[in-house]
Amino acid sequence: MLPLPKTLRVRWSIFGFMFAVGLVAYLQQKSLTIAADRMEPELGLSQFAIGWIRTSFLVAYALFQLPAGLIGERYGARRTLVGAGLLSIVAVLAMPAAPLLLSGSALFVAMLLAQFTLGISHAFVWPVSSGVLSRWFPSNRWALILGLQTMGLGIGSMITPPLISQLMVNFGWQRAIALAAVPAIPFVLLWGWYGRNTPAEHPGVSAAELAELDGPARGVQGPDVAAEAGSLRRELMALLGNRQVLVLSFSYLCMNYLFYLLGDWVFLYLRQERHFSIVDSGWLASLPPLLAAIGAGVGGAVGTVLCGRFGPRWGLALVGIVALPLAGLLLLVAISTGNPTLAVAALTAAYGAVELTEGPYWAAAMSAGGRNTMAIGGILNTGGNLGGVITTPIVGYLSGIGHWDFAFYIGAGFALAGTVAWFLVGDGARTGQGR
Secondary structure, three states, X not given: OOOOOOOOOHHXXXXXXHHHHHHHHHHHHHHHHHHHHHHHHHHOOOHHHHHHHHHHHHHHHHHOHHHHHHHHHHHOHHHHHHHHHHHHHHHHHHHHHHHHHOOHHHHHHHHHHHHXXXXXXXXXXXXXXXXXXXXXXXXXXXXXXXXXXXXXXXXHHHHXXXXXXXXXXXXXXXXXXXXXXXXXXXXXXXXXXXXXXXHHHOOOOOHHHHHOXXXXXXXXXXXXXXXXXXXXXXXXXXXXXXXXXXXXXXXXXXXXXXXXXXXXXXXHHHHHOOOOOHHHHHHHOOXXXXXXXXXXXXXXXXHHHHHHHHOHHHHHHHHHHHHHHHHHHHHHHHHHXXXXXXXXXXXXXXXXXXXXXXXXXXXXXHHHHOOOHHHHHHHHHHHHHHHHHHHHHHHHHHHHOOOHHHHHHHHHXXXXXXXXXXXXXXXXXXXXXXX
């Protein structure tokens, strides 16, 4: 392997991989709700049925967050992400292949299983990548770096609507979804070759770069095999009973109702409620994720600055306390205006406000997790994705009967509840500074 220039830290290459894994994952998982516009009439599926197919992904995604974090701790990020990436490719390809072999109820069950499998594979992404970043970056950069990583999520969500909608028009929905599996292939191969579990294992990491690290990275050699099994179980039980972790997870659940509403359903909202064309809806639906990507990076940077000014508790909490009510208000603006352009602008701004909070949520949780950052990431994201499990059938049902407004009213209520929860997060959530 060629040595990197001394001025370039290897950790930024590792960050590039974690950025890419989020982008590729969201390209894969968001394709379904775009393709639904053509799948429904061609396969005889109702919008409610599409909602349940999407829910099967979210159920698996939520259930496997903590197991994924524990597997990542045990086997290391290098092997874990390769295995998860290969599984995701198989699951994505199963969706367009199923109608070639099955029909009716058998097809519906096959699609449920394919999305369930995709949910399992994607459950590894955020717990494992948060553990990777906690080992490769100083703890006082966690809010910033997690916010920047979430930009990959936003970019994936941004490019999916116009890309998949255009591919559907040109090639049909089956080929459009199949092509979403392609970007994962080089990522899996490159990560398996270049990736390492910790900085100490990587031949390109200098002594100077190692000296800059703290927290979980300091002294760790490979996967956490040095941790005695009984100790790990005790630490896990302590995390599950930690009030700060539970409050953060509840607040993250509330935020994720808005996240999944805006991330999964804007395309169909613009098609059905605002009556844009398929291609126009695809391009317009890319605007909210664009601002969300920017918001994630800005929120991480702002959280880091506020922590230095007000301390870790209020520095992180202030971002959520301001951003979540703003997002709820913008949802109400979107459904109350008769101007379609203003509605798109309000939805775009709402998604940006929601994603301001990603870095602070993850930094607060990671700092409570100590060396078990993958496990704590699994706990936080279990709560978050329960928000998705709640959102999808609600929005699928309400939108299917023409009551999009009720789905948005519920979102404003969740924004308020998530804000209140941030006030209850006490001093147990730290950024890790000075540890």
